[in-house]
Amino acid sequence: MLLLPAYLLGTFPSAGLVGRWAGQDPTQAGSGNPGASNAYRTMGRRAGALVLVGDVCKGALAAGGGLVLGGRGIGVVCGLAAVVGHVLPATRRFRGGKGVATAAGMSAVLLPVPTLALALLWALVAKVTATASIASIVIAVAMPGAAAIAGRPPRELVAFGACGALVVMRHRSNIDRLRRGEERTLARGRLDADLP
Numbered sequence: 711m712l713l714l715p716a717y718l719l720g721t722f723p724s725a726g727l728v729g730r731w732a733g734q735d736p737t738q739a740g741s742g743n744p745g746a747s748n749a750y751r752t753m754g755r756r757a758g759a760l761v762l763v764g765d766v767c768k769g770a771l772a773a774g775g776g777l778v779l780g781g782r783g784i785g786v787v788c789g790l791a792a793v794v795g796h797v798l799p800a801t802r803r804f805r806g807g808k809g810v811a812t813a814a815g816m817s818a819v820l821l822p823v824p825t826l827a828l829a830l831l832w833a834l835v836a837k838v839t840a841t842a843s844i845a846s847i848v849i850a851v852a853m854p855g856a857a858a859i860a861g862r863p864p865r866e867l868v869a870f871g872a873c874g875a876l877v878v879m880r881h882r883s884n885i886d887r888l889r890r891g892e893e894r895t896l897a898r899g900r901l902d903a904d905l906p
Contacts, residue, residue, distance in 0.1 A: 712780060716772040716788035720795020720812060721802070724764030725749050732757050737802075745807040747842065762811055768792050769815025777819065786869045789816030793873050797880055808880045810846045813873050817853065820866075824856035840895040843884035850877035 725736045725744035732753040737744050739752040746765060750758025769792050776788030796812040798804040817825040828849045836845035854871035862870075887893040 712776050712784060712788050713791045716776060716791035717795040719772050720768050720792035720797075721799035721806070722764070722768055722795075723799075723801070724768070725761045725807070728757050728760045728764070729753065736761075743807055744802070746811060765796065765807065765811035766815035766818070768796060769812035769817075770819050771815075773816040773819040782820070783865070785820060786866055789820060790869050790873050792816060793876060797876055808846065809873075809877045810850070813850070813853070813877055816873065817856075817870075821857055821860055821862070821870075824860050828852060828856055841888070841893055843881055843893060844888070847878055847881050847885070850874040850881075 723744065725746075725748070728749060729736045734753050736749050736752055739748070744761075746758045746762035749761040769789055772792030773785045773789030775785075777785030780788075793809045793812045793816060795806075797806045797809040799806045814825065814829070817828065831852060832845045832849045835848045836842055839845065851874055853874040854867050857867050857870040884893060
């Protein structure tokens with residue numbers, strides 16, 4: 711069964727390991743979110759980039775491994791399992807990251823051209839709104855639509871829809887801050903507190 715290894719891969723503590731290297735625990739600093747932006751904000755550009763690469767690789771490796779070992783359907787489910795592992799890691803009392811980067815890794819393997827379009831959409835929305843969380847929510851909502859445009863079957867649309875819904879759910883605190891006008895913006899190259 712490949713789902714458990716995929717989930718466990720998703721729980722891999724990219725931010726924690728980079729934090730040990732940098733001498734800081736990202737879960738105890740900044741927003742406390744074990745994601746790339748909090749690592750960037752609390753530990754610097756290089757640490758943020760390393761966490762981002764690690765989190766993207768989790769989704770890509772899980773989806774790619776499932777694809778090779780069990781076919782496309784298994785690849786989709788394994789990619790989703792890795793996102794769940796990142797967002798709800800049993801190793802951290804189910805308190806994980808937002809899932810944006812891990813979902814991007816999954817999508818890059820399974821929907822390479824639509825993922826490029828989604829990345830460009832993220833960049834455009836982030837530039838226009840100056841808010842990374844809005845851009846992340848937009849691409850999460852757009853993910854199943856991108857899969858539909860790519861001609862993927864209904865079962866895949868459901869999986870990508872579930873992935874997008876999970877990412878949006880993890881942005882509830884960002885949505886609350888947006889409603890109150892308190893969400894951090896992209897300023898001087900710094901990402902807001904909770905991506906990805």
